[in-house]
Amino acid sequence: MKRRFLGRYNDLVSRHAVYETDGALEIDEQDNFEIVRKRVFFEDVLLVTMHERTGVLAIFFSLGFAAFFGLIASIAGDGAGWVFAALALALLIYGFVRMARKETIITVFGRRSKARIRFSLRKARAHQLYGELCAHVRRVQTQLQTQEEPPSDDVDQNDSIREG
Amino acid sequence: MATARVISYVGPACPRCNMPLALESITVGEDICPRCQGFFTATVFQAPQRVTRVLQLAQAGPESAGSCANHPRNVAVTNCGRCGLLICSLCELDLGSEKYCPACFDRMTKDGGIENAQTRFRDWRMLALASAAFGMVLSAIMVGVPLGALAIYYAVRGFRDPQWSKDKTFMLVLAIVVALMDIGIGLGVFSSLLLKGHL
Numbered sequence: 001m002k003r004r005f006l007g008r009y010n011d012l013v014s015r016h017a018v019y020e021t022d023g024a025l026e027i028d029e030q031d032n033f034e035i036v037r038k039r040v041f042f043e044d045v046l047l048v049t050m051h052e053r054t055g056v057l058a059i060f061f062s063l064g065f066a067a068f069f070g071l072i073a074s075i076a077g078d079g080a081g082w083v084f085a086a087l088a089l090a091l092l093i094y095g096f097v098r099m100a101r102k103e104t105i106i107t108v109f110g111r112r113s114k115a116r117i118r119f120s121l122r123k124a125r126a127h128q129l130y131g132e133l134c135a136h137v138r139r140v141q142t143q144l145q146t147q148e149e150p151p152s153d154d155v156d157q158n159d160s161i162r163e164g
Numbered sequence: 165m166a167t168a169r170v171i172s173y174v175g176p177a178c179p180r181c182n183m184p185l186a187l188e189s190i191t192v193g194e195d196i197c198p199r200c201q202g203f204f205t206a207t208v209f210q211a212p213q214r215v216t217r218v219l220q221l222a223q224a225g226p227e228s229a230g231s232c233a234n235h236p237r238n239v240a241v242t243n244c245g246r247c248g249l250l251i252c253s254l255c256e257l258d259l260g261s262e263k264y265c266p267a268c269f270d271r272m273t274k275d276g277g278i279e280n281a282q283t284r285f286r287d288w289r290m291l292a293l294a295s296a297a298f299g300m301v302l303s304a305i306m307v308g309v310p311l312g313a314l315a316i317y318y319a320v321r322g323f324r325d326p327q328w329s330k331d332k333t334f335m336l337v338l339a340i341v342v343a344l345m346d347i348g349i350g351l352g353v354f355s356s357l358l359l360k361g362h363l
Contacts, residue, residue, distance in 0.1 A: 005331040017331065028285075033294070035285045035327070044211050046187060047176040051204035107179040111211065114173065134207045145212045 006129060007117035009105075012057070018117050020133075023140070025108055025115045040110035042140035047109040050130045052102040055120060062095035097121070106130050108137075179204050218253050234265070244268050279326075288322030289332050292339035299346035306353055312346030315339050 004020045015030040024039040066088045073084035104126035108115045119126035174184045181200035187208055195206045219239040221231055229239040232252035240250035245262035257269045259278065273281040292315045299311030319336045322328060 003329055005329050019329065030287065030290070033287050033290050035287045037283045037285065043214070045209050046211055047185075047190065047209065048207045049179045049204045051179050051202065053180065105179060109176040111175070112173065116179075130205070137209055141209060141212060144214075 007106075007119060009116040009118045016116070018115050020136075025133075027113075027115050038113050038115075040108055040113050040115045042137045043144050044110040044112065045108055045137045045141070046111065047107075048130065048134055048137065049107045049109070050104060050126065051107075052104050055098050055103045058103075058120065059095050059098050062091045062098065066091035066095060106133065108133060178202065216253050246272070285325075285327050288318050288325055289335045289339070292316075292318035292322055292343075293335055296339045296342035296346060300342055300349075303346050303349040304353060306350045308346030309350035309354075312343035312350065315343035315346070319343070 003026065006018045006020050006025070009016045009018065017028045019026045019028065023043070024041045027038045027040070029036045029038065069084045069088035069091065073081045073088055075081075076084060098120065101121060101123070103121075104119045104123050106117045106119075106126060106129060117126075117129070119129075174182075176187055176190070177184045178197040178200060180197060180202035183197060183199045185197075190206050190208050192206060192208055194203060196203055218235075219229075219241075221229065221237055221239055224239045230250050232238040232240045232255060233249045234255050235252050238252035238254060241253050242251060242256055242263050243249065244251055244265035246264055246268040249265045249268075251263075251265045255265050257264045257266060259280065264272065269278070269281070272278045276282060295311050295315035295318060299308040299315060302308055302311065316339075319339045322332065322336045
């Protein structure tokens with residue numbers, strides 16, 4: 001299966017992109033000019049949740065910038081003023097839409113790490129993805145359970161590794 | 165080089181307030197966090213423990229099988245594909261094409277020889293965007309020409325990168341467009357200076 005882009009989760013200090021592969025969710029975290037990759041394996045998933053919340057930060061910034069551009073528009077007057085007024089109006093509408101519609105967040109908790117995906121406007125897509133992820137995890141874990149055989153009783157699991 | 169950030173992960177928690185939750189206490193479907201009283205939809209999974217079947221020398225007999233170099237009591241099931249060391253199924257790291265011992269796997273991961281084990285990648289998209297944006301800022305003094313060319317190079321590398329995915333296309337195309345503008349402005353400034361006889 002090709003790597004499939006699922007969504008993003010960005011906040012003030014970090015930027016994440018989440019992808020789906022055959023065996024795991026891959027979380028690409030932006031670290032300046034590098035990408036650091038973490039994985040949440042489907043076989044390790046313990047809990048998948050979905051919740052809604054108001055995107056306070058997005059509302060604050062969109063309305064803040066709308067006010068700022070509105071101020072510039074009123075100072076600039078005709079000509080350039082209309083351009084800034086249009087920008088302010090677009091941001092104002094976006095801010096009100098974000099106030100009216102809550103964002104949906106899907107969280108996948110693994111044994112060692114977690115993945116989060118935020119959907120700002122596409123609520124139906126979030127619900128669909130939640131179902132898809134749960135089905136994928138269930139399928140992988142059921143497959144693994146049927147493959148696994150009971151372990152042997154007396155196993156030498158000494159951690160000392162000789163250099164090869 | 166950037167330092168690694170260590171973030172503690174406590175396992176399943178409330179997605180709103182991050183309070184650790186016991187899996188047994190979570191209701192499948194609609195649930196409510198006992199601390200923040202926030203609602204969330206949950207699906208709980210019983211992740212199976214991975215088990216490795218290891219054959220002991222005592223079971224197989226010392227004449228019938230070789231012993232693992234790292235675990236003398238275990239039967240070796242294969243050789244390391246790099247150093248040839250005999251290894252048991254506990255040590256065996258199967259990468260699909262080849263099987264390696266843990267020591268070789270560590271070395272190859274450090275050298276970048278195993279693509280799947282790599283966790284750090286160069287972000288060509290950000291490099292292209294930064295070069296193009298910086299070139300635009302400095303395009304008036306003709307620095308936009310080399311920076312624009314650099315941005316195009318980074319963008320092409322981004323498209324050729326095996327890590328490329330569709331979501332990166334827009335930013336790479338944007339970087340190329342801005343880079344072309346950088347070059348255009350730079351050449352425009354250069355030609356106008358040339359025509360005015362300043363050069």
